[in-house]
Amino acid sequence: MAPRLDEIDLANHDFFMDAVPHWAFRTLREHDPVHWQAEPAPNRGFWAVTRFRDIEEVLRDTRTFSSARGISLEEQSPEKVEARRSMIDMDPPRHTRLRRLASKLFTRSAVAGYEGFVREQARVVLDRALSKGEFDFVEEVSRELPIRVLARIMGVPDDDLPMCIELGDAMIAHADPEYSRAVIDAEDTSGYRLLPFRSPAAVELTAYGHRLAAERRQEPRDDLITRLVQAEVEGEHLSEREFDNFFCLLIVAGNETTRHAITHGILALSEHRDQWDRLREDPDRMPLAVEEILRWGTVTMHFRRTATRDLELRGRHIREGDKVVVWFVSGNFDEEVFPEPDRFDVGRDPNPHMTFGSGGPHVCLGAHLARLEIRVMFEELLRRLRDLEVTGPIARLRSNFINGIKHTPVRVELTGRGT
Numbered sequence: 001m002a003p004r005l006d007e008i009d010l011a012n013h014d015f016f017m018d019a020v021p022h023w024a025f026r027t028l029r030e031h032d033p034v035h036w037q038a039e040p041a042p043n044r045g046f047w048a049v050t051r052f053r054d055i056e057e058v059l060r061d062t063r064t065f066s067s068a069r070g071i072s073l074e075e076q077s078p079e080k081v082e083a084r085r086s087m088i089d090m091d092p093p094r095h096t097r098l099r100r101l102a103s104k105l106f107t108r109s110a111v112a113g114y115e116g117f118v119r120e121q122a123r124v125v126l127d128r129a130l131s132k133g134e135f136d137f138v139e140e141v142s143r144e145l146p147i148r149v150l151a152r153i154m155g156v157p158d159d160d161l162p163m164c165i166e167l168g169d170a171m172i173a174h175a176d177p178e179y180s181r182a183v184i185d186a187e188d189t190s191g192y193r194l195l196p197f198r199s200p201a202a203v204e205l206t207a208y209g210h211r212l213a214a215e216r217r218q219e220p221r222d223d224l225i226t227r228l229v230q231a232e233v234e235g236e237h238l239s240e241r242e243f244d245n246f247f248c249l250l251i252v253a254g255n256e257t258t259r260h261a262i263t264h265g266i267l268a269l270s271e272h273r274d275q276w277d278r279l280r281e282d283p284d285r286m287p288l289a290v291e292e293i294l295r296w297g298t299v300t301m302h303f304r305r306t307a308t309r310d311l312e313l314r315g316r317h318i319r320e321g322d323k324v325v326v327w328f329v330s331g332n333f334d335e336e337v338f339p340e341p342d343r344f345d346v347g348r349d350p351n352p353h354m355t356f357g358s359g360g361p362h363v364c365l366g367a368h369l370a371r372l373e374i375r376v377m378f379e380e381l382l383r384r385l386r387d388l389e390v391t392g393p394i395a396r397l398r399s400n401f402i403n404g405i406k407h408t409p410v411r412v413e414l415t416g417r418g419t
């Protein structure tokens with residue numbers, strides 16, 4: 001069949017509304033792996049890079065493909081980029097220094113130390129949710145665990161969790177009217193252009209971050225906020241704006257992503273009963289299953305870089321200043337790397353997915369933590385669930401950036417094995 005390239009519109013949030021358009025990515029990988037995607041003004045369009053190996057090359061080569069001019073599709077003035085900058089939109093060496101501030105709390109060994117606490121929280125969440133019998137899995141389960149865990153690491157008091165969830169959602173889901181207070185492609189958001197995610201919710205979240213920071217300056221504790229207020233980069237403390245942007249990045253990056261991965265996991269297992277049974281028969285397979293859930297759900301679908309010079313990639317002429325967008329959600333289904341990519345296989349091994357990035361310096365800081373949360377959640381779920389049925393339509397997030405699920409109505413039958 002002739003490729004349907006002109007039907008592909010990766011710039012349009014609605015193109016992702018019903019499902020990830022895997023047919024489009026398959027077509028692009030095969031027929032136009034470095035594809036020019038037009039965009040509505042004021043944006044200029046971007047190159048969509050869809051093959052695994054090319055994506056890795058882009059992520060590794062930070063000199064040619066810079067993060068410092070923005071990592072979202074939105075084209076920003078230098079003033080805006082500077083105002084909103086956090087470590088994710090910096091290049092080495094400044095990026096390296098800033099990342100070092102937080103990285104100790106997220107190493108494999110540091111994260112292993114959180115397992116007891118994560119399990120305790122997963123049990124609290126499941127005890128409450130599963131006893132209801134019928135409920136929204138996203139609201140009651142997936143949404144609860146990541147923010148509780150993050151709050152503990154950061155030092156956010158439990159009482160403030162609901163507010164952090166709401167504000168974090170409003171920022172990252174800025175194209176979805178259910179969450180956002182200013183839908184980015186439908187309303188005039190120019191007044192918010194200097195804020196993280198161009199979102200008014202950032203005002204409240206940063207005000208809250210300021211309060212916490214002030215408290216920790218007075219009374220230091222063993223948490224991430226204290227580390228950040230005491231931290232020095234290049235001999236200077238973080239400026240107020242740097243602190244704000246760091247705080248918002250962590251709340252957003254560590255919260256919604258993991259939530260959606262958990263939801264993708266339960267949906268995949270309920271749709272592939274044979275895989276659920278395999279996992280039940282052999283729970284030691286869980287770490288592999290977690291990797292497959294991460295690949296299958298690919299929550300962060302893309303990030304952007306900007307070309308710093310003219311170059312050629314797969315025969316396409318990319319010019320200095322062009323946006324180059326890497327589609328992890330396509331790389332994770334690349335037939336050259338994953339045999340039978342459309343098969344959900346909890347035993348897939350090797351599984352070198354790029355859900356957390358791959359090879360570059362920005363590879364997800366919270367990857368070990370996200371893996372731990374997902375593993376513990378599914379260990380606890382599988383022990384308790386005899387059956388889970390999705391009872392109604394799921395509601396997807398309106399976004400070409402986050403592969404998110406807002407609601408998943410379920411009915412559960414329990415094994416009777418609780419805490």
Ligand code: HEM
Pocket residue numbers: 059087088089099249250253254255257258261298299300303328355356357358360361362363364365366367369370
């Ligand atoms: C399933 C859950 C998650 C997914 C899918 C995810 C995905 C990603 C991706 C794709 C990147 C960019 C990689 C690159 O450009 O090479 C990233 C960066 C980042 N993630 Fe995650 N993430 C998740 C969970 C978390 C958690 C739990 C945290 C906790 C703090 C976190 C914090 C960050 C930070 C701070 C960065 C920026 C790192 C840098 O610029 O050096 N993420 N994540």
